[in-house]
Amino acid sequence: TIPLVRRKPSELANSFSWDSQLSDRYFVAAPVTCFKHAPMADIWENIMVGMKVEVENTDCDNVSDAFPDSFWVATVMKIVGYKAQLRYEGFGANDSKDFWVSLCSNQVHPVGWCATRGKPLIPPKTIEDKYNDWKDFLRKRLTGARTLPSNFSNKASESLKSRFDLGLNLEVVDKNHISRVKVAVVHKIVGKRLNVKYYDMPQEDMGFWCHEDSPLLHPVGWAKKVGHHLVAPIHYVERLSQGIFDDDDATEDLFNPIQVGSPDYSSTGFSTGMKLEAIDPLNLSSICVATVMDVLNYGYIMIRIDTYDSDATGADWFCYHVKSPCIFPVGFCQSHGIPLTPPKGYGQATFDWNKYLLETGNIPADPSLFNTYVPLHGFVPGMKIEAADLMDPRLVCIATIDKVVGRLLKVHFDGWDEEFDQWLDCESSDIYPVGWCQSVAHKLEGPPIQTAPT
């Protein structure tokens, strides 16, 4: 499949292909409508089995000079993520020439597309003698059927475009020091995933990758506004203190509410010392006992994971928005049957929240302060997805939804140990439908290669 975006072949070498699994009746992919941030998610409800499309006819002899490529009508038989199984019109129940294409590509077109380009439809070789009157056949098969909107290709291309431009400055969580944000520049964009380079990093450093909707990204001026630790060149700090913005500065209008914050959250109810449960930002397979270490402006809190030795410098603090779906009230894990990683010095089997709160003299953050809304997300265990490995986020890997707890998903990377699993929110912008990598020309990582025992 030709993606809508061109990349160097070397960047896609050894990319995993789902193709051998797509026809397996037990293969279930999360539908595109589960991923609000994914390309074409907003129009996907109108893409369905039974639709007619125009697609290249590869079942033909030789092409003529007059018609260098040949097209025919096909019916969508099955949809798996972005992939659709098509059957050329006229094959009836014969599935021998069924084939898979990506619907998020320039391979498929609405019926009528060929005529607007002066291309005649040419029936596949296998069935060319099946009917005497193809006009009559197509008229009967197509009248009253559904097809794609006429601007489908434009919609597909538009939905792949990032709202960010190369060269924009922004403030990004420092990958080596998560308690601070650092000024960075957008260096590369693949499928709305940004490769940013911190202002002070060595030339050879590959930078940091995250989706443009990631809560780790913030507009220029964010750290100063919310009171977060910032690492920036002196001229950056000076011009911001004078309220001067550059044309290359990514401003608030490019970001979502969690990335920007809001004065509406001037009083969040959280205060320093409150205890809670939180996904460990450095080990996403763990939900841990945590402490609010500071309350910032605009709805942000700094938390510390109690599992680790306390770092007096605060280098292990991490900023979460108070409405983040990755922080939970005390007792969340117990009530949902999730193992809670206890504080340093406590055993998982013996840890007791009540005793711990008495021992430490802390109070739990009130459950009413947390985001408890559970969207109708549609994920169920067993669904296949493509997911960024957030411990090395330039990698997007094949994965399976292992567990669903409300809006929380346990994502398992196929072929890897459970310790590499990631707890992610159902609206995380780091998970994608099957076929996403192919559509945006991002390499897809397969399972690790097993070496045979000697």
Place this chain on the structure above:
Amino acid sequence: HVEAKPRKWEQKQVQIKTMEGEFSVTMWASGASD
């Protein structure tokens, strides 16, 4: 985030070109163009 909007299916006259000639049919297409 883009919220999914309910879209109407619209009847459209679609032109088809074959080697034997052209004709049009009425099909349904979603209103994704709005």
